[in-house]
Amino acid sequence: xxxxxxxxxxxxxxxxxxxxxxxxxxxxxxxxxxxxxxxxxxxxxxxxxxxxxxxxxxxxxxxxxxxxxxxxxxxxxxxxxxxxxxxxxxxxxxxxxxxxxxxxxxxxxxxxxxxxxxx
Amino acid sequence: xxxxxxxxxxxxxxxxxxxxxxxxxxxxxxxxxxxxxxxxxxxxxxxxxxxxxxxxxxxxxxxxxxxxxxxxxxxxxxxxxxxxxxxxxxxxxxxxxxxxxxxxxxxxxxxxxxxxxxxxxxxxxxxxxxxxxxxxxxxxxxxxxxxxxxxxxxxxxxxxxxxxxxxxxxxxxxxxxxxxxxxxxxxxxxxxxxxxxxxxxxxxxxxxxxxxxxxxxxxxxxxxxxxxxxxxxxxxxxxxxxxxxxxxxxxxxxxxxxxxxxxxxxxxxxxxxxxxxxxxxxxxxxxxxxxxxxxxxxxxxxxxxxxxxxxxxxxxxxxxxxxxxxxxxxxxxxxxxxxxxxxxxxxxxxxxxxxxxxxxxxxxxxxxxxxxxxxxxxxxxxxxxxxxxxxxxxxxxxxxxxxx
Amino acid sequence: xxxxxxxxxxxxxxxxxxxxxxxxxxxxxxxxxxxxxxxxxxxxxxxxxxxxxxxxxxxxxxxxxxxxxxxxxxxxxxxxxxxxxxxxxxxxxxxxxxxxxxxxxxxxxxxxxxxxxxxxxxxxxxxxxxxxxxxxxxxxxxxxxxxxxxxxxxxxxx
Numbered sequence: 001x002x003x004x005x006x007x008x009x010x011x012x013x014x015x016x017x018x019x020x021x022x023x024x025x026x027x028x029x030x031x032x033x034x035x036x037x038x039x040x041x042x043x044x045x046x047x048x049x050x051x052x053x054x055x056x057x058x059x060x061x062x063x064x065x066x067x068x069x070x071x072x073x074x075x076x077x078x079x080x081x082x083x084x085x086x087x088x089x090x091x092x093x094x095x096x097x098x099x100x101x102x103x104x105x106x107x108x109x110x111x112x113x114x115x116x117x118x119x
Numbered sequence: 120x121x122x123x124x125x126x127x128x129x130x131x132x133x134x135x136x137x138x139x140x141x142x143x144x145x146x147x148x149x150x151x152x153x154x155x156x157x158x159x160x161x162x163x164x165x166x167x168x169x170x171x172x173x174x175x176x177x178x179x180x181x182x183x184x185x186x187x188x189x190x191x192x193x194x195x196x197x198x199x200x201x202x203x204x205x206x207x208x209x210x211x212x213x214x215x216x217x218x219x220x221x222x223x224x225x226x227x228x229x230x231x232x233x234x235x236x237x238x239x240x241x242x243x244x245x246x247x248x249x250x251x252x253x254x255x256x257x258x259x260x261x262x263x264x265x266x267x268x269x270x271x272x273x274x275x276x277x278x279x280x281x282x283x284x285x286x287x288x289x290x291x292x293x294x295x296x297x298x299x300x301x302x303x304x305x306x307x308x309x310x311x312x313x314x315x316x317x318x319x320x321x322x323x324x325x326x327x328x329x330x331x332x333x334x335x336x337x338x339x340x341x342x343x344x345x346x347x348x349x350x351x352x353x354x355x356x357x358x359x360x361x362x363x364x365x366x367x368x369x370x371x372x373x374x375x376x377x378x379x380x381x382x383x384x385x386x387x388x389x390x391x392x393x394x395x396x397x398x399x400x401x402x403x404x405x406x407x408x409x410x411x412x413x414x415x416x417x418x419x420x421x422x423x424x425x426x427x428x429x430x431x432x433x434x435x436x437x438x439x440x441x442x443x444x445x446x447x448x449x450x451x452x453x454x455x456x457x458x459x460x461x462x463x464x465x466x467x468x469x470x471x472x473x474x475x476x477x478x479x480x481x482x483x484x485x486x487x488x489x490x491x492x493x494x495x496x497x498x499x500x501x502x503x504x505x506x507x508x509x510x511x512x513x514x515x516x517x518x519x520x521x522x523x
Numbered sequence: 524x525x526x527x528x529x530x531x532x533x534x535x536x537x538x539x540x541x542x543x544x545x546x547x548x549x550x551x552x553x554x555x556x557x558x559x560x561x562x563x564x565x566x567x568x569x570x571x572x573x574x575x576x577x578x579x580x581x582x583x584x585x586x587x588x589x590x591x592x593x594x595x596x597x598x599x600x601x602x603x604x605x606x607x608x609x610x611x612x613x614x615x616x617x618x619x620x621x622x623x624x625x626x627x628x629x630x631x632x633x634x635x636x637x638x639x640x641x642x643x644x645x646x647x648x649x650x651x652x653x654x655x656x657x658x659x660x661x662x663x664x665x666x667x668x669x670x671x672x673x674x675x676x677x678x679x680x681x
Contacts, residue, residue, distance in 0.1 A: 004195075008195070009191050009192045009195055009196055009199075010192055011188060011192075011420050012420060018422060019420055019421060019422040019423070020420070021419060021420040021421065022191065022419065022420035024196065048196055051196055051197055052196075052197060052200065087183060087184070103433075103434060104421070104422070104433045104434055105433075107433035107434060107437055108430055108433040111433075111437075112429050112430055112433050112436065112437075113430060115249075115429070117246075117249055117250045117429075118249065118428060118429040118430050118436075119428055119429075119430045226600075227594075227597055228594075229596075230594065230595075230596025230597065230600070366579040366582075366583065367572065367575045367576055367579050367666075367670070368576050368579045368580055368583070369572070369573070369576045371573070371576065371577075371608070372604055372608075374597070374600060374601040374604055375580050375601070377593070377597070378580070378583050378584060378587065381583075381587045381592040381593055382583070382587075385590060385591075385592040386591060386592045386593070388592065389587075389592055389593050389594075389597075
């Protein structure tokens with residue numbers, strides 16, 4: 001399996017087949033006597049910022065700390081939760097219960113719900 | 120039978136997609152200043168978008184991915200962020216120009232100046248997106264868009280010399296004002312080949328749940344729909360050439376535009392021009408806002424879809440809301456719609472490679488399109504036209520800024 | 524644990540501009556610009572053409588208004604824009620130093636255009652169709668002279 005081609009930047013689907021952002025990063029575990037092991041999938045703006053440029057990543061992380069933002073660390077999905085890899089990557093989680101949906105939920109509750117015709 | 124109906128509907132919706140403030144304005148300017156000499160640009164632009172739109176539909180139907188999804192997957196986020204930012208910016212400017220087009224049409228009818236209309240128009244468009252579904256929006260606005268057929272009627276009424284038109288299917292070098300000539304050519308190409316159109320189209324194909332059985336419909340819709348749309352743009356050029364050019368009128372201000380139909384149809388000409396401009400631009404406002412929301416939402420993997428209620432796609436809905444009202448601000452502060460149109464069309468041409476090169480690579484990637492890869496003809500034609508547009512844009516934009 | 528920060532898939536390389544690409548650019552540039560830098564006569568002709576364009580626009584909208592083909596407010600707006608453009612172009616024209624071969628450009632016709640359009644605006648404001656007839660005649664006359672002027676200046680018939 002080619003991690004870059006088959007996993008990275010692929011669409012994530014939760015256990016209800018709801019879209020759950022994309023695989024923004026991959027975390028490998030490296031032990032001395034064993035080949036690297038796929039440990040986590042990373043999701044979130046912080047990961048993307050780091051990919052673009054390490055300094056950008058540091059800046060985003062610092063800003064989040066200062067503003068007590070909803071997400072201060074990248075969200076990691078343990079590899080064990082991956083149910084299938086095909087057109088999309090299916091994981092055995094509920095998107096609503098993960099920080100991935102933090103902004104979606106915040107927008108939904110605080111703003112969108114208050115506008116008529118939205119439901 | 121239902122296939123024919125589907126094709127007919129698809130053609131109607133595509134016409135709406137092709138004609139908007141850019142294609143109307145640039146065709147009028149070209150006809151007024153250079154007669155039939157820029158026919159080739161309209162034809163070339165139309166040809167290119169036919170191929171690109173067909174590809175966009177084919178891609179979505181076969182791969183079950185939208186273009187945006189596949190671009191990020193295939194090239195990685197670090198590359199993807201470049202077209203993401205650039206196209207969003209260009210879309211934003213074009214969107215503002217389209218809102219301007221609707222506002223100008225309203226100014227013509229009511230006499231109230233266009234900046235006052237910017238927020239009401241933005242609100243109306245937003246409301247339609249908020250409450251409507253993809254199908255309703257597409258079909259409703261596009262059926263209304265058939266009013267633009269008046270340009271074809273007008274052009275035919277003027278009895279243009281078909282031999283002269285045919286002679287200008289190939290580029291000729293102008294005797295005067297070379298840089299203006301090529302700048303208008305760039306404008307026309309940028310007005311015809313708009314990336315938002317094929318991003319919109321590929322997302323639409325997913326919203327409508329197309330599959331491989333829809334490929335013939337796709338081909339017919341792309342060819343006939345975009346073809347018909349570019350014929351209307353050509354009709355605008357012909358009318359401007361036969362009415363404005365003999366009078367020595369150069370289109371320097373949007374207020375001059377309705378006059379091309381008043382000569383032909385009197386008061387009805389004025390009404391129909393205004394309706395055509397307003398409806399065509401309004402359709403474009405809806406499409407560009409959605410296209411931008413698709414681009415951002417699909418790029419980041421958010422849940423998206425016009426068919427979804429806003430609560431089910433909060434971030435997606437936020438994007439199109441923000442983009443519409445922000446773009447409207449450009450009109451509120453009184454930026455000239457005509458100048459913005461020229462500028463954004465040229466910018467579109469200059470940034471075309473960013474959208475189309477990854478697109479072409481994907482269209483030749485069997486992993487996505489399986490056996491429905493691009494043929495050599497499609498590839499060559501698109502590459503040639505895009506290269507031409509890009510080169511011309513890069514050369515003429517600085518000149519226009521210096522000379523204008 | 525080591526996090527792999529960047530896993531890149533195919534990165535599209537930026538275009539490398541080689542010798543041949545540079546030549547293409549130079550060729551394209553030359554082709555397009557031709558003689559972009561205008562002579563004084565060309566500059567004058569360009570302004571006159573603009574003024575002729577706006578005079579023609581005023582005539583067209585005046586005719587349309589008389590035929591009840593266009594609304595009042597639209598007519599006034601367009602005429603006002605025409606007057607404004609004529610005014611500005613005239614100012615720029617007058618700031619040019621006229622070379623001997625372009626002395627004819629200093630005729631009265633360009634100057635008259637603005638006042639004629641002003642009279643048209645008044646006529647439309649008072650909704651007096653008949654008051655538009657004379658200005659339209661004047662406009663046609665001055666436009667004709669302008670065309671002759673332009674032909675003499677540029678040596679071509681546009």
